[in-house]
Amino acid sequence: MQFVFVGxxxxxxxxxxxxxxxxxLLMTARxxxxxxxxxxxxxxxxxxxxxxxxxxxxxxxxVTSAMNTxxxxxxxxxxxxxxxxxxxxxxxxxxxxxDQVQVTVYRTQGRTNxxxxxxxxxxxxxxxxxxxxxxxxAAPASGADCVLPFxxxxxxxxxxxxxxxCPWAPTDSFNMFATQGNHANAGAPLPNPDVYVPPNPQGxxxxxxxxxxxxxxxxxxSSQNEVSPSFYNAWDIGDITGANAYGNNISGxxxxxxxxxxxxxxxxxxxxxxxxxxxxxxxDQDPNARWDASCNNGVGCVVGSDAKYGGKSPRIRxxxxxxxxxxxxxxxxxxxxxxxxxxxxxxxxxxSVDNGGTVTGxxxxxxxxFKSGVPTPIGGFASAIVLVQ
Numbered sequence: 001m002q003f004v005f006v007g008x009x010x011x012x013x014x015x016x017x018x019x020x021x022x023x024x025l026l027m028t029a030r031x032x033x034x035x036x037x038x039x040x041x042x043x044x045x046x047x048x049x050x051x052x053x054x055x056x057x058x059x060x061x062x063v064t065s066a067m068n069t070x071x072x073x074x075x076x077x078x079x080x081x082x083x084x085x086x087x088x089x090x091x092x093x094x095x096x097x098x099d100q101v102q103v104t105v106y107r108t109q110g111r112t113n114x115x116x117x118x119x120x121x122x123x124x125x126x127x128x129x130x131x132x133x134x135x136x137x138a139a140p141a142s143g144a145d146c147v148l149p150f151x152x153x154x155x156x157x158x159x160x161x162x163x164x165x166c167p168w169a170p171t172d173s174f175n176m177f178a179t180q181g182n183h184a185n186a187g188a189p190l191p192n193p194d195v196y197v198p199p200n201p202q203g204x205x206x207x208x209x210x211x212x213x214x215x216x217x218x219x220x221x222s223s224q225n226e227v228s229p230s231f232y233n234a235w236d237i238g239d240i241t242g243a244n245a246y247g248n249n250i251s252g253x254x255x256x257x258x259x260x261x262x263x264x265x266x267x268x269x270x271x272x273x274x275x276x277x278x279x280x281x282x283x284d285q286d287p288n289a290r291w292d293a294s295c296n297n298g299v300g301c302v303v304g305s306d307a308k309y310g311g312k313s314p315r316i317r318x319x320x321x322x323x324x325x326x327x328x329x330x331x332x333x334x335x336x337x338x339x340x341x342x343x344x345x346x347x348x349x350x351x352s353v354d355n356g357g358t359v360t361g362x363x364x365x366x367x368x369x370f371k372s373g374v375p376t377p378i379g380g381f382a383s384a385i386v387l388v389q
Contacts, residue, residue, distance in 0.1 A: 025076065026128055029107065029115045032075045033132035036082075036105045040070025041136035042385055044087060044101030048138045049383045050365045051296055053210045056098070058084035066103050075130065081111035092137060095378050096203060100388065102135040135389035140199060141368025141382035142260050142375075144318045144345050146253040149246050150232040150275070150359075151264060152219060153324035154207040154344045156196035170217055174227040174324040177332045196324050198343040198379075199260070205379025207321065207344045208363065212381075214293065214300040215363045217348070220356070221272055224331070224338065227324045232359070234267035234275075235320075235340055241267065243274045250278035251285075257369070258320060260377050264340040272357035279353035282315060289313040291349060291362050302349050302364060318366055318382070319346045345382040 044066030051061035063084050070082045082105050089098045107113050107130045114127035158168040160175050176193040199205045222231035234246060237254050246267060248254075289305040305313040321344040330338035347366025353359050370384030 025118070026115065026130070029076045029128075029130045030132065032073065033080060033105050033107065033130050034134065036070045036073035036075060036080050037103050037132040037134035038136075038387060039073050040066040040082065040087070040103035040105065041101050041134040042387065043069035044103060045099075045136040045138045045385045048099065048101065049367065049385070050301075052299070053099075053138075055297075056089045062089075062101060063087045066101055070103055070105050075105070075107050076115050078107065078113060080105040080107050081113055082106070090135065094376055095140065099139070099383075100135055100137045102133065102389075104131060104133040106131045133389070134387060137386055137388045138383040139370045139386050140377050140380040141345065141384040142371055142377055142380075143257055144320075144366075144368035144382060145255050145257045147237065147258055147318045147320050147345070148348070149237050149249040149254075149267070150219070150234050150271075151320045151322050151340055151342075152217075152229050152232050152346075153227050153327065154196065154198065154321040155212070155229070156194050156324055157206050159192045159194050160190070170215065170229045172228065174328055176325070176328045194324075198323060199377035201375050201378055203378045205344075207379060208346055208381040209379075210365070210381075212363050213347075213365060214291075217361055217363065219359045219361075221275070221358075227327050227331070233322070233340060234269075234271040235264035236267050239265045241265075241269075243269060243271065246271055247274035247278035250275065251281040253314075258342060259371075259374075260342055260344070260380070262342045264320065264322065264342060266337045266340055268337070275357040275359065276353055276355055279350060279359055282317075282350060283353070286313045286315050289315055289349075291351060300362070302362075313349070315350045316364055316366070317348055317350065318368070319348045320344075321346055321381075344377075344380050347382065 044062045047061040047065040066087045067082045071079050086104045088102045090100045090102055092099050107115050109129055115130050116127050117125055153174055156174055158164055158166050158172050164172045174194050178188050197204050197206045219232045222233045237249050238256050286306050289302055292303045293300045295301045302313050320342045322340045323343045326341055327338040345368055347364040348361045349364045350361045366382045368382035368384050370386050
């Protein structure tokens with residue numbers, strides 16, 4: 001009789017052990033499914049930024065990137081089921097845009113790929129359904145690091161059509177007063193001044209957008225007499241002055257974090273030489289990278305970068321953009337060094353530089369960072385990829 005009880009006890013122990021294995025297996029499957037969904041959502045949001053923000057089609061880059069990445073993350077040794085219908089683009093109520101990517105992955109009976117159980121099958125459950133959902137967002141970035149030590153004004157609505165290009169062009173100037181430059185109280189306000197609205201939680205910003213990707217910018221050293229995307233102002237990252245620090249911040253990456261709203265200390269020295277020399281050093285790091293206007297469905301992209309950079313050329317940098325209104329007001333008041341306040345960021349692929357310090361490049365997508373609790377700068381150019389669910 002003792003042996004009977006021992007045998008029954010042993011069987012009960014084995015059953016409990018096998019059930020525990022089933023529970024552990026299903027928990028692992030659930031974790032792996034969530035990892036698959038998270039990875040897919042992040043890949044889809046990244047494709048919104050770098051490929052196409054508006055293409056939500058089944059064959060578009062956001063959907064295909066989300067599906068391929070999710071499928072690459074196995075769930076208990078098998079590829080999860082993810083179809084184009086499982087990738088959606090919910091409306092973001094904060095930004096008012098379809099800047100979110102939601103991905104659902106399945107290992108279920110309905111998709112003919114459930115997770116097989118071990119002992120539960122003896123109790124009528126030979127398999128279990130596993131699914132997971134994740135949502136990632138291409139959020140407007142509120143800050144960035146590795147920025148260049150020169151800055152240009154953010155984009156505005158050009159109103160001076162009689163003397164400049166309408167709509168806005170990179171060669172236009174931002175004008176609020178009849179006379180620009182360092183002339184105290186000179187020139188009355190224009191009756192129809194140019195209009196600038198920075199990124200803000202209420203929306204309506206006038207700055208750079210994804211539609212500007214590929215635009216050619218030729219940036220010359222500023223004389224401070226004109227507020228134009230064609231002229232850059234040197235500034236000192238971390239308030240560290242001097243040609244060496246300035247040059248190093250071009251040829252290398254300064255990790256100091258900058259935020260929208262920060263003031264940039266103007267560099268008062270002549271930075272033409274350091275700009276020329278350090279930009280050439282930067283270009284030499286990845287000399288075969290070039291702009292290809294035909295790729296990415298005609299939007300254009302950077303190709304030919306050295307494989308060691310993982311597809312992202314070091315020549316793609318962040319340009320901080322300053323508030324043109326504050327700058328123009330300070331010019332008008334005769335302030336010696338107009339205020340340079342960060343209001344936005346721009347991605348910039350550096351193509352060339354000449355001996356006069358003129359830097360030529362293309363507007364490209366760029367990633368920044370997003371901090372919880374900071375007001376969302378709706379209308380900003382840079383994006384931060386974050387999981388929201």
